[in-house]
Amino acid sequence: MHAVLPVTGANMSRNDFQLSVIIATCNRAEQLGQALESLGHQSVPVESFEVIVVDNGSDDTTQVVVQAHLKKQPHWRLLRESRPGAAAARNAGIRVSRAPIILFLDDDIIADPELIEQHLQSHRERSGIAVLGAVRFPWKGNESPFFWCLSHHPELFQSFQFNNPENIPFQFFYTCNLSLQRSFFYQEAGFDEGFTASGFEDTELGYRFVKAGFCIIFNEGASALHDVRTTFQRFSQKRYASGQWAQYFVNKYPELRAIFFGSSSLRSKISSLVGLSATPLRPLFDAQGGSLSRLFLPVLGVLCWHHLQYSFRTGFSTKSLSTSGILAKVLPD
Numbered sequence: 001m002h003a004v005l006p007v008t009g010a011n012m013s014r015n016d017f018q019l020s021v022i023i024a025t026c027n028r029a030e031q032l033g034q035a036l037e038s039l040g041h042q043s044v045p046v047e048s049f050e051v052i053v054v055d056n057g058s059d060d061t062t063q064v065v066v067q068a069h070l071k072k073q074p075h076w077r078l079l080r081e082s083r084p085g086a087a088a089a090r091n092a093g094i095r096v097s098r099a100p101i102i103l104f105l106d107d108d109i110i111a112d113p114e115l116i117e118q119h120l121q122s123h124r125e126r127s128g129i130a131v132l133g134a135v136r137f138p139w140k141g142n143e144s145p146f147f148w149c150l151s152h153h154p155e156l157f158q159s160f161q162f163n164n165p166e167n168i169p170f171q172f173f174y175t176c177n178l179s180l181q182r183s184f185f186y187q188e189a190g191f192d193e194g195f196t197a198s199g200f201e202d203t204e205l206g207y208r209f210v211k212a213g214f215c216i217i218f219n220e221g222a223s224a225l226h227d228v229r230t231t232f233q234r235f236s237q238k239r240y241a242s243g244q245w246a247q248y249f250v251n252k253y254p255e256l257r258a259i260f261f262g263s264s265s266l267r268s269k270i271s272s273l274v275g276l277s278a279t280p281l282r283p284l285f286d287a288q289g290g291s292l293s294r295l296f297l298p299v300l301g302v303l304c305w306h307h308l309q310y311s312f313r314t315g316f317s318t319k320s321l322s323t324s325g326i327l328a329k330v331l332p333d
Contacts, residue, residue, distance in 0.1 A: 010082065018120055019049040019179070020097035022264055024081075024089035025107035026184035029061040031227055036069045036076075038111040039226075049074040052097060054089040087191035087201040090175070094190055094330045095181070102182050104175040104202075109135065110225040119179040120221035129215050130206075132168060133222030134160060142294075146232040146285045148301030149308065156230065156239075156308065165218035171259075173206020173216060177224055180209070182331070188212055190330035199238075199245035232285040232304065239308045243315025268313070275310025278303040 021039060025032050032053070039051055053066050055078065066078045081092040090104060101123055103116065115133060122131040134328030135158055150156055158174050188208055195201035210216065230238075250257045285304045 003065045009307050017048065017050050017099035018044075018329060019103055019116060020093075020099040020182070021049060021051040021099040021103045021105055021306075022054065022090055022093035022097065023051065023105050023107050024054045024056055024086045024093070025058065025062060026056045027058045027060045027062065029058070029065045031108040031229065032062060033065045033069075034110050034227065035105065035107055036066070038109075040069070040073065041113060042111070043114045043117045044120070046073060047075070048172065050098060052079065052093045053077070054079045054081050054093045056081050056086070056089040057084065065195070065307075068285075083193065083196075085193065085196040085201065086175075086198050087195045088193045089329050091190040091193065094155070094185055097182060100182050101179055103179040104177075105224075106176040108227045108229070109176055110227055112223045112225075115177075115222050115224055117165060117221050122217065122219045122222070123179065123181065126217070127181070128172065128213075129217050130180040130209060132172060132174060132216055132218045133178055133179075133224065134220045134225050135174075135226040137226055137228060138151075139228075142297065144232075144286050144288045145297055145300035145304045146235070148297050149304040152301065153305055156235075157226070159322070162218070165220075166215075168216040168218055170206040170210040170216065172218075173202050173209065175202040175205075176226060177222065178202075179222075180214075184209065184212075185331040186212070189327035191328035194248065195245060197241060197245070199242040200249040201245075204249055204252070207256070232282065236282075236308060236311050239311040240315035243312040244318055246312070247316045247318070272310045272313055274303070275306035275308070278307045278310075282307070288310055 005135070023032070036051065036053070041047060042049075051073065053076070055062055055066070063078070069077055070078060077096070079092055079096065081089045083089075094102060100118065103119055105111070119131050119133065122129070137154075137157065139147040139151055141148050147248065154160075158176060160172070161170050162172060190205075191201050192204050195204070206216065246260065250260060281300065281303055284300055287308075
């Protein structure tokens with residue numbers, strides 16, 4: 001078990017930094033470079049915010065890419081975190097952050113020019129909040145059955161379908177583009193480092209955030225391109241792993257099981273059966289072009305969705321993961 005070290009006095013908030021951007025990354029050098037480039041062209045002065053990149057075990061050219069940006073922005077920083085998972089990496093970034101507002105971005109987020117300005121504006125207008133920014137995706141939906149599936153089921157990545165943008169449920173606590181006051185971490189633990197891979201670690205923190213009496217709001221103007229690059233094979237594996245982390249999550253909070261999974265309905269059983277039956281069609285889900293693919297694109301897309309749901313449920317039903325968690329203060333009281 002690894003405790004997260006508290007912040008020292010030298011790391012306390014600096015008046016000249018309004019916001020700290022924290023990006024956890026692993027082996028996405030090209031996308032990270034584009035993300036950092038977009039942060040260098042914001043509508044607010046670049047000296048008004050810091051960027052903290054936490055390298056979580058990359059073996060590509062990530063270090064070279066970040067160092068090139070540090071030459072232009074010497075107040076930005078690069079950390080290395082050996083403990084696996086975005087939770088541990090983000091906690092490391094929180095620990096050394098120096099601004100009163102923390103903005104979490106994914107390493108494949110290409111920020112629109114007013115993204116930081118919009119986050120700051122929301123915090124000036126209202127206290128005690130987390131601000132969820134909007135993301136759009138690069139696919140159109142007609143590239144392959146897999147991308148048809150993603151475009152018709154945005155909840156597989158991030159969905160922004162909620163009733164009240166001024167009071168969003170904790171399920172939408174997406175740390176791909178989300179800011180909150182740093183002071184929250186004086187009273188609450190950071191990310192649960194029991195999540196040693198991406199999947200529900202932000203949802204878990206979001207649940208504790210809302211339970212502590214805070215509110216999540218949506219600012220559509222704080223927008224970005226989520227430059228997701230994946231294949232059906234990789235995403236299917238991620239869905240299986242997400243199912244495992246969902247089990248870890250609901251085992252910690254049994255009261256939330258019904259919210260995420262409801263009862264064992266006939267509909268879910270039929271969906272799983274369809275998904276299992278679609279297994280031989282897996283090679284077709286990434287197929288692009290050709291009259292056959294275009295003709296049956298929606299049909300294959302629906303089958304792809306059922307198969308991804310089946311992968312998730314299969315992961316969820318595997319042997320239980322430990323639910324002890326590794327929660328620790330990242331900032332001193």
